[in-house]
Amino acid sequence: MSAFGTVFMPEMALARFEDNQWTPTEFVPSDSLTLHPGAHVLHYASTCFEGLKAFRHADGSVNIFRMDANIRRMEQSTQLLNLPAFDQAQLREMIIEGVRRFADQVPDAPGSMYIRPTHIGTDAAIGKAAAPSENSLLYVLLSPVGDYFAGGGKALTLLLEENGMRCAPHMGVVKSGGNYASALGPILSAKAEYDADQVLFCPNGDVQETGAANFLLIDGDEVITKGLDSTFLHGITRDSILTIARDMGMTVSERDLTVDELIERASKPGAEAALSGTAAVLTPVGRLIRHGKVINVGTEQTFEKTVKLRRALNEVQWGQAEDKHGWLTPVA
Structure with missing residues (x-):
């Protein structure tokens, strides 16, 4: 089986911002782009992207999950990177039409069609280190993917990093490639030294x-x-x-969490921890590593609530439960 995100549909939606206006959307081959070697994105990381999914329901319909929320976040990233503003309606139609064209390639649940809108600065100007790109390129890749847990969803081990940060504080809210690049070194070091799966960045003891x-x-x-x-x-x-947790009657506390409180609570019987993201939805965390010491999360590690929350979200995505919050956009 191909690795997640390595198979692409043969065409992608594309639009360019040139001469102070966006071109009409066109569908072009998805195997290449032509960029000047001096393109702003290649030197000054003027890039942002999104990740969302379309799902096939049992009745054969295809539905995109939370597309409008992803478009709003991409608009925010675009603004914070000072890229040319795009028309939300145009990007929405680029996504919908792309999925519609390849609706027959959307896998049955638990598989999905992964959708990757991308916005990059294209000015050929290596002197613009302190200036934004006036021109840009917006495109949408589609990649059919299988079940993230097909090989068994093992609990993850996280190394607590209390000194460094994932990225610059004012850039954390931007979904930009540079943020992932800056975290790669610490992640690889954690894997090599501690056999950890990921790094949990906790600068000055603040769990992020x-x-x-x-x-x-x-x-x-x-x-x-x-x-x-x-x-x-x-x-x-x-x-x-x-x-979904609130819908289930759980208490949701969005607040600062210190490493000391995390260790204290995570060590209790029945405690659970998890990572949330588009690919895996909700993945259990079984161990934390701090100062070389391994702390087990909870005791029995059945991950009952993590699995329950993940299943509840999957059931909405897969059309097996009511879409009470209007998260699904039918396209085919």
Whole structure:
């Protein structure tokens, strides 16, 4: 089986911002782009992207999950990177029409069609280190993907990093490639030295996020996660899981969480921890590593509430439960 996100549909939707206006959307081959070697994105990281999914329901219909929330977040990233503003309606139609064209390639649940809108600065100007790109390119890739848990969803081990940050504090809210690049070194070091799966960035003891996912602590019927600010990514899956938790009658606490409180609560019997993201939805965390010491999360590690929350969200995505919050957009 091909690795997640390595198979692409043969065409992608594309639009360019040139001469102070957006071109009409066109569908072009998805195997290449032509960029000047001096393109702003290649030197000054003027790039942002989104990740969302379309799902096939049992009745054969295809539905995109939380598309409008992803478009709003991409608009925010675009603004904070000072890229040319795009028309939300145009991007919406690029996504819908792309999925519609390849609706027959959307896998049955638990598989899905992964959707990757991308916005990059294209000015050929290597002297613009302190100036934005006036021209840009917006495109939407489609990639059919299988079940993230096909090989068994093992609990993750996280190394707590209390000194460094995932990225610059004012950039945390931007879904930009540079943020992932800056986290890669610490992640690889954690894997090599501690056999950890990810790094949980906790600068000055403030529990934030991992290199590619939001972090949640589940203590009894309470879900605790950092309150929204500019230092970390505002995950759409995070928001969805918290909404479902509230629907289930759980208490959701969006607030600062210190490493000391995390260790104290995570060590209790029945405690759970999880990472939320588009690919895996909600993945259990079984171990934390701090100062070389391994701390087991909970005791029995059945991950009952994590699995329950993930299943509840999947059932909405797969059309097996009521879409009470209007998260699905039918396209075919």
